[in-house]
Amino acid sequence: MDIYSIKAQLDADIQAIASLQALEDFRLKYLGRKGIVAELTGLIPTLPKEERGKFGQEANALKGRINELIAEKQRALSGGQDTKVSGASGNDIFMPGIAQELGHIHPLTQVIDEICAIFTQLGFSIVEGPEIETEFNNFTGLNIPLDHPSRDAFDTFYLKDYSKLLLRSHTSPVQIRAMKSRKPPLAIVVPGRVYRPDAVDASHSFMFHQIEGFIVDTDIKFSDLKGVLETFAKAVFGNDIKMRFRPHFFPFTEPSAEVDISCIICKGKGCSVCGRKGWLEVLGSGMIHPNVFRHVGIDPKKYTGFAFGMGVERIAMLKYGINDIRLFFENDLRFLRQF
Numbered sequence: 001m002d003i004y005s006i007k008a009q010l011d012a013d014i015q016a017i018a019s020l021q022a023l024e025d026f027r028l029k030y031l032g033r034k035g036i037v038a039e040l041t042g043l044i045p046t047l048p049k050e051e052r053g054k055f056g057q058e059a060n061a062l063k064g065r066i067n068e069l070i071a072e073k074q075r076a077l078s079g080g081q082d083t084k085v086s087g088a089s090g091n092d093i094f095m096p097g098i099a100q101e102l103g104h105i106h107p108l109t110q111v112i113d114e115i116c117a118i119f120t121q122l123g124f125s126i127v128e129g130p131e132i133e134t135e136f137n138n139f140t141g142l143n144i145p146l147d148h149p150s151r152d153a154f155d156t157f158y159l160k161d162y163s164k165l166l167l168r169s170h171t172s173p174v175q176i177r178a179m180k181s182r183k184p185p186l187a188i189v190v191p192g193r194v195y196r197p198d199a200v201d202a203s204h205s206f207m208f209h210q211i212e213g214f215i216v217d218t219d220i221k222f223s224d225l226k227g228v229l230e231t232f233a234k235a236v237f238g239n240d241i242k243m244r245f246r247p248h249f250f251p252f253t254e255p256s257a258e259v260d261i262s263c264i265i266c267k268g269k270g271c272s273v274c275g276r277k278g279w280l281e282v283l284g285s286g287m288i289h290p291n292v293f294r295h296v297g298i299d300p301k302k303y304t305g306f307a308f309g310m311g312v313e314r315i316a317m318l319k320y321g322i323n324d325i326r327l328f329f330e331n332d333l334r335f336l337r338q339f
């Protein structure tokens with residue numbers, strides 16, 4: 001066996017190594033109990049006496065060189081870290097792990113939480129209701145007449161085969177549920193998802209979120225409604241905003257009003273966001289209609305109450321200056337990470 005041809009073979013072998021497993025095979029081939037170096041040293045007794053010393057030195061030098069090459073290769077294969085890695089498993093225990101990204105709360109949920117917290121501080125309880133509702137709770141109980149357009153199939157998702165069930169078109173039916181199952185005094189807010197078969201565009205979605213609120217007690221007046229809603233609007237949009245109550249019609253309240261806040265962009269001067277009006281509509285409200293009380297068995301001569309309902313997406317869009325409702329539902333992390 002010729003040490004010089006072994007050295008040449010050694011260099012070719014080490015260059016071809018690309019894994020820790022191959023490196024271990026290499027080590028066994030040269031340094032193993034029956035490896036090439038062992039074979040060389042086994043030859044020593046067979047040599048003439050005067051050659052043995054030199055041959056032994058060269059074999060030792062070769063062994064040292066092989067050890068160096070193995071250490072170098074091991075460093076290169078384990079990303080520059082000087083370490084002993086189990087060659088048998090071939091696993092690189094120093095490979096960086098796969099990072100888990102932390103999630104965070106969706107902007108709509110953040111706005112819902114913020115609004116509910118404001119009302120909870122005012123003494124309201126949070127109540128939720130089902131997204132599949134009865135026609136009675138969604139319409140009849142709320143004094144919405146049979147010929148009202150919102151009952152039409154174009155405006156409501158009815159469940160096939162269950163003609164009396166539908167996807168609720170607003171959170172108001174939870175008024176009916178809560179008034180039936182609890183006794184006044186009541187102060188309740190209802191966050192939740194609602195559905196309408198609207199074509200999707202920058203300001204419409206077939207699914208969106210609302211927050212309903214209402215109070216029932218023996219001496220509730222319109223001024224209570226004004227006070228509560230003003231506290232709410234200032235907490236969300238800042239103390240400098242102005243409010244106005246515009247007469248409106250809702251079947252379940254009488255009198256009814258739509259509530260506007262002074263435009264948070266132009267401060268009431270008129271801009272493109274408020275359509276040059278200086279005002280932004282934020283919610284609907286009114287004094288609970290006596291017919292609603294009759295439907296749930298509350299005496300309208302003894303009790304009065306107010307109710308209001310707002311769209312969460314609309315509030316979030318105004319608060320953050322978002323111009324397209326679809327952004328909330330596309331799960332684009334470039335948008336969501338901003339909140």
Ligand code: DAH
Nearest residue numbers: 170172284285286307308309
């Ligand atoms: N339910 C109404 C809607 O979806 C919103 C609303 C208006 C709720 C006035 C109320 C209210 O409680 O008093 O358009």
